[in-house]
Amino acid sequence: MNPKRKVLIIEDEHDISRILRDYLIKNGYEAAVAATGEDGLQIMELIQPDYIILDMMLPDQDGIDVCREIRRRNNIPILILSARGSDTDKVLGLGFGADDYMTKPFSLSELLARINAHFRRYDSVNTERDSPHLLRLSNLEIDKKAYKVTVNGSEVSLSAKEFELLHYLASHKNQVFSKAQLLDAIWGYAAYGDENTVTVYIRRLREKIEQDASKPVLLKTVWGVGYKFNHN
Ligand code: CA
Numbered sequence: 134m135n136p137k138r139k140v141l142i143i144e145d146e147h148d149i150s151r152i153l154r155d156y157l158i159k160n161g162y163e164a165a166v167a168a169t170g171e172d173g174l175q176i177m178e179l180i181q182p183d184y185i186i187l188d189m190m191l192p193d194q195d196g197i198d199v200c201r202e203i204r205r206r207n208n209i210p211i212l213i214l215s216a217r218g219s220d221t222d223k224v225l226g227l228g229f230g231a232d233d234y235m236t237k238p239f240s241l242s243e244l245l246a247r248i249n250a251h252f253r254r255y256d257s258v259n260t261e262r263d264s265p266h267l268l269r270l271s272n273l274e275i276d277k278k279a280y281k282v283t284v285n286g287s288e289v290s291l292s293a294k295e296f297e298l299l300h301y302l303a304s305h306k307n308q309v310f311s312k313a314q315l316l317d318a319i320w321g322y323a324a325y326g327d328e329n330t331v332t333v334y335i336r337r338l339r340e341k342i343e344q345d346a347s348k349p350v351l352l353k354t355v356w357g358v359g360y361k362f363n364h365n
Pocket residue numbers: 144145146188189190191
């Protein structure tokens with residue numbers, strides 16, 4: 134068994150953060166709480182969490198700014214808690230680097246399912262014996278040990294979920310997947326998820342790895358079916 138995974142909760146509502154912390158601890162995680170964005174960033178540097186739950190409404194800063202700042206520093210997966218459904222598009226669409234979101238009020242067991250799914254996926258990427266840890270395809274190099282991607286030799290910064298989606302498609306090159314299959318494989322909860330998430334992530338990945346995101350040659354859309362990683 135691995136050492137316990139550390140989850141950092143950045144949330145100023147004490148009732149919520151306390152319940153979350155206790156629930157995560159009860160389910161085998163370590164958990165720390167920060168009540169402001171600034172504290173969150175400091176505690177992140179101190180404890181090096183494996184996962185971050187970030188509330189959008191914080192007293193000192195907008196959660197989106199905190200999200201951006203976390204992403205500027207590292208690729209720890211970030212799950213956003215947002216109060217309004219209307220934030221969803223904003224969170225997913227504008228590239229702050231969040232990996233997932235839940236709308237308040239949320240179910241503790243669903244939140245736990247998502248975190249568990251993330252680590253299952255993470256562990257399986259890291260222990261797949263039948264695939265090499267370095268994938269080289271066209272001008273792209275994917276290092277799954279370091280969670281690092283380079284395009285033409287320059288490193289591109291991907292969030293954990295962006296990395297996992299790209300790695301998944303690239304390790305099954307030329308195989309077509311539906312959005313539902315990708316949602317299930319990468320997020321692990323097709324039943325709850327919104328397939329639009331996949332569309333957004335593909336778009337972000339294209340912007341990062343394609344020469345021209347509007348004319349993708351690697352991440353191809355297969356109309357009416359889904360997506361594939363194209364490679365001869
Ligand atoms: Ca709050």
